[in-house]
Amino acid sequence: MAAATPFIxxxxxxxxxxxxxxxxxxxxxxxxxxxxxxTREPGGTAIGETIRELLQFAPxxxxxxxxxxxxxxxxxxxxxxxxxxxxxxxxxxxxxxxRFFDSTTVYQGAARKLSSETVEKLNALAxxxxxxxxxxxLDVDSKTARARMQNPRRPDRMEQxxxxxxxSVRRAYRDLAKREPNRIVLIDGTKATDGVSEEIWRVxxxxxxxxxxxxxxSDTAADxxxxxxxxxx
Ligand code: TMP
Numbered sequence: 001m002a003a004a005t006p007f008i009x010x011x012x013x014x015x016x017x018x019x020x021x022x023x024x025x026x027x028x029x030x031x032x033x034x035x036x037x038x039t040r041e042p043g044g045t046a047i048g049e050t051i052r053e054l055l056q057f058a059p060x061x062x063x064x065x066x067x068x069x070x071x072x073x074x075x076x077x078x079x080x081x082x083x084x085x086x087x088x089x090x091x092x093x094x095x096x097x098x099r100f101f102d103s104t105t106v107y108q109g110a111a112r113k114l115s116s117e118t119v120e121k122l123n124a125l126a127x128x129x130x131x132x133x134x135x136x137x138l139d140v141d142s143k144t145a146r147a148r149m150q151n152p153r154r155p156d157r158m159e160q161x162x163x164x165x166x167x168s169v170r171r172a173y174r175d176l177a178k179r180e181p182n183r184i185v186l187i188d189g190t191k192a193t194d195g196v197s198e199e200i201w202r203v204x205x206x207x208x209x210x211x212x213x214x215x216x217x218s219d220t221a222a223d224x225x226x227x228x229x230x231x232x233x
Contacts, residue, residue, distance in 0.1 A: 005089045006208050007130070009100040012138035013169045014159055015148030016189040017196060021138065022098045024197045025204070029094065032214040037088045040098040041076060045083045048076035056156035064157075066112040070122065073104050078126040086130055101127055102135060102176055102184070107158070110172030111165050131183075134207050136200055137173045138189030142166035 008025075010018040022038065029036045043052040051072050054061055077100070088095050101123040109119040140148075142163045149159055177186040185203050187196060205212035 005092050005094055006134065007085065007089055007095045007097075007132045008204070009097045009102070009132040009135045010138070011099060011102045011106075011135055011173060012189055013140060013142070013145045013166050013173070015145035016138035016140045017148075017193065018136075018138050018189075019098055020193060021136070021196060021200055022096060024193075025096060025200065028201060029096075029211075032211060032218055034094060034211060034214065035092065036094040036096060037084070038096050038098070039080060039084055041080065041100055041103065042073055043076065044080040044097070045076075047079045051076040056158070057154065061157050066108060066114055069112070070104065070108045070114055070119065073108065074122045074126045077101065077104075077123075081127055081130045089130075097132075100132060100135070102137075102173070105176060106169050106172040110175075111161075111168040133183070134204070135180075135184045136203065137177055137184055137186045138196070139170065139173065139186050140189040142170065144190050145170075 010022050012018050026036065026038050041048070042055055043049045055064075055069065055072055055076075080097075085095050085097070104119055104123055105116070108114050109116045145166050146163065149155070174186065177184040187199050187203070189196060191199075205215065
């Protein structure tokens with residue numbers, strides 16, 4: 001995938017803070033006037049959101065076998081890639097996804113212990129050449145993850161798993177980051193939200209320098225009331 005239009009994914013276990021960080025990055029890009037699209041997995045399309053409901057909350061999901069789960073995640077992904085992600089990137093719109101294929105490698109491959117070759121093949125079938133330019137993994141221990149899951153939102157099927165499951169998830173993300181250091185950056189997700197956002201932004205501008213230039217010129221505009229009035233973002 002050409003790095004001219006970045007495709008960025010966020011990963012990590014439950015409670016790692018990625019959804020907050022995705023929102024913060026979106027706000028930052030908006031303030032810089034960068035065209036972008038936010039999406040998530042599973043979901044992001046009408047078909048994908050129906051699959052999400054089945055995977056996470058539908059009572060029928062209770063007896064789901066790991067193989068069925070794997071195929072449903074891949075089905076949601078193959079639709080999202082073709083309906084949303086590729087067309088956006090082709091139009092020069094940056095895509096930010098809350099989870100993508102690394103989640104399947106980690107959750108269904110490592111944590112559910114399905115064959116890694118099968119997971120790799122199905123991931124490849126679903127994404128084709130649509131591989132992220134940058135993946136941010138927010139690393140949190142299972143205790144922190146568990147504590148952050150204790151909030152009033154609807155608990156999903158995956159959140160019923162024991163701590164060992166989340167330890168496998170964490171280990172697998174760390175291994176992936178070691179295996180693919182050019183694409184995957186591991187960031188400590190236990191730190192304060194602002195510090196995490198700053199670290200993410202530093203990583204992003206080091207990878208996509210044109211955003212650093214936009215950021216500098218918007219800082220100058222903010223320091224200079226006249227240009228701020230001309231460009232009131
Ligand atoms: P989240 O969007 O709130 O993080 O929830 C998505 C859940 O689905 C989370 O438990 C991780 C899980 N998941 C997988 O197990 N495999 C996948 O491929 C994806 C995208 C998510």
